[in-house]
Amino acid sequence: MKKSKLSLLLVLTLVLSMFLAACSGGTKNEGKEKPNKGGEKPSAEQLADKQEITVLETAEIPTMDSVMNQDVLGGTMLNATNEGLYHLDPDQKVIPGVAAEMPKYNDDKTVLTIKLKKEAKWSNGDPVTAHDFVYSWQKAVNPDTASPYGPYFMEDKIKNASEIVAKKAKPETLGIKALDDNTLEITLVRPIPYIESYLTFSLFYPQNQKFVEKEGTKYASGADHLLSNGAFKFTKWDGPTATDWVLEKNDGYWDAKNVTLKKINFNVSKDGQASANAFTAGEADITPRLAQAAILSQYEGSPELMRYLEPSIWWLKMNEKNPALKNVNIRKAIALAIDKKALVDDVLANGSIEANFLVPKGFSFLEGKDFRESGGNFLKTNKDEAKKLWEKGLKETGLKEVTLAYIGQDTETAKTTDAFIKDQLEKTLPGMKINIESVPFKIKIDRDNKEDYDLLMGGWGPDYADPMTYMDLWLTGGQNNHMNYSNPKYDEMIKKSIDELASKPQERWKVLQDAEKLLLEDDAAFAPLYQRAVNILVNPKVKGLASHAFGPDFSYQWIKVVK
Structure with a gap:
């Protein structure tokens, strides 16, 4: 439910038990001035008279019912209120x-x-x-x-x-x-x-x-x-289709005396350049994630640019209801055919890194060692091997060509990324035809839940500080599987890590790493693409914005606007 970033500017260790775990997160600013660090407390004389900010988002809020929410924006708004x-x-x-x-x-x-x-x-x-x-x-x-x-x-x-x-x-x-x-x-x-x-x-x-x-x-x-x-x-929100909403300080909150910010105005802006323009014009204090290289280049070195690597992975989901995608060699061909380095360096160009894994870098630690250090890399780009597997898969299925419905989001960044993936697949795999549907975020979630797609650009940000937040997504019949993927051996490995190894951290770690290898290298259940870098613009007068490695993207309650 989240994404990734450029340089790993902060890895914050979060000890949750005698043997678990840590996450990369927090807020950082890569400019030349002092970072806009979460929780910073400016002195009272520095406070601006008007404690009000404007924040831009790339999507509408699908729901504010806490038991029905399933996306990061909804989680962030729930966390605020x-x-x-x-x-x-x-x-x-x-x-x-x-x-x-x-x-x-x-x-x-x-x-x-x-x-x-x-x-x-x-x-x-x-x-x-x-x-x-x-x-x-x-x-x-x-x-x-x-x-x-x-x-x-x-x-x-x-x-x-x-x-x-x-x-x-x-x-x-x-x-x-x-x-x-x-x-x-x-x-x-x-x-x-x-x-x-x-x-x-x-x-x-x-x-x-x-x-x-x-x-x-x-x-x-x-x-x-x-x-x-x-x-x-x-104090203002007209429901899931609303493109603007307002939050105001809740004076009845038990810790209201320590909340300085009075009002937050939110507006939806799906175009990155428009968001950057609004920020430059003083119409916004915090932008959504900016992913377009042309925009980011304008702010390199600026104290306004906040950048950090998120423990979130983006991937291409492959729905096995489609007979072609039921074939493991076709799935492997798709996963290997996409030039991930070109995707992160040339298309995203925002500090995101290639993901040849499920559990992200800089997220989970055991005795000071990152899960990824011994976790391996899988499904690295290999176009020659992709072509061989593609031909083999076509023969096994009796197909000569494959047409797939690809569901992506309707933001400019998403459209650019999806067009690149379409080009990669169609040029590398002869007979492949990709039909892209760019839809609003809420519709994408609905299509995912209903399994109404062949390929779908998805992603996940951790909900808690443990590799399991990624690993149990793919269990047979799981609530977030939605790909018709099933492997009893994988299910057994995850179950063992839960039932037998909760108090045996080293053994549990090894089983989870073996399960990751099975999921990706053996089954190519989905195609991991990149670990996302977050790049947002923040008004230097806005202090105390806290970003989080799991759960909500941000907390606003510690923000103070200074002069």
Whole structure:
């Protein structure tokens, strides 16, 4: 659910358990002046009179229902306006949100007891209670809700979630209880090494049952149909088609005294040059990711350019419902035919790096060693081998030519990237025909969920600090598979890492690396393309923007505008 970057300017170590893990993230500025570092606290006399900024985004918000969200923008907006038990600080550390403290564990670490802050309130004045978490979690796991992430995040992790998803148990049996208004008890199926970072994800946010049920089908359809318990609240948002929206400080937030920013104006701008022009004209303070080389070259060396390598991977999904893509040699041919170096150097030209892997560089560490150091590289560009495998695949399927529907996004950067991939495939693989459909982000998600595509440009940013956030995407029948890919051996390896090796970090690491090799080198389940570099423009007067390695892209609550 995210992307990658140029130079690895910051690798922030996040210790989540006695043996796990770290992520690349945070905010950095590669200009000549002092970096615009997340969490920076300018002195009071430096503050500008007007604590208001304008931020540009490349897409509309698909949903603001925390149990239905499945994209980074939605997660970022939820993070700005809501708060779960825990969240990330500017240095990527997991800290209490609504929780009053870090969890208390039983002896085998399968039961968590969490005390909540009594001062946490909803924007309508209601207290945030343990019951709000129970309601939200039960709603998310209920099959009738059809939450895209509920089953994925809870099955085989939270007690009874698997049985509930299979409709063999009621949602009320889920392993979460309100012992009283301010005490929550969570029961796991087994110990989860990364549970604290896991609980920062927006799926686990609370919802006010009385408000949600009163709103009915209107809930989360616009600003008037939302409640906030975070640093900001919506004062303008007309729903998923809105191209502008406004957040204002939530004075009822428990930590409102430490939130200086008063207002954030958001506008959708899908053209990179238009975004850069708006920034230069003083019409925007923060731009979306800029990926076009011609634009970035204008700001090289400028203190306004913030650049860092994200732990996010972009790939080409191949839907095996198509008979041609069911053939492993055709899939391998597609994966090997794309010149990834030319893609990152000449097309993107923004600091992104080639990805010959699934788990990104600079993301997961064990005893100081990066997962990638011993993880290997797979599906490196090899056009000659691609042609051989293509011919072999055509013979095996009895096909002479293959026409594929390719789903991409409707931004200028996406269109340029998709055109390059189309050219690479059609020129390298004789008889290949690619029909590109450039659609809005929400439509792309829908086409992915419905498996209504042959090839689809997709990507993933980590939701928590562990390789598993990438590895379990490809399980047979998985909630985020959507490619009809299945390998029982892969399933068995992932299951073993979960069931048997949770407390054996070295062995677990090795099994996950072997599974990655099987997924890519043996099966070519999808074609990894690049680890994305983030390049955004930030007004130097805007201090304290915090970027995150997993979950939401940014947090705005520490921003202060200086003179």
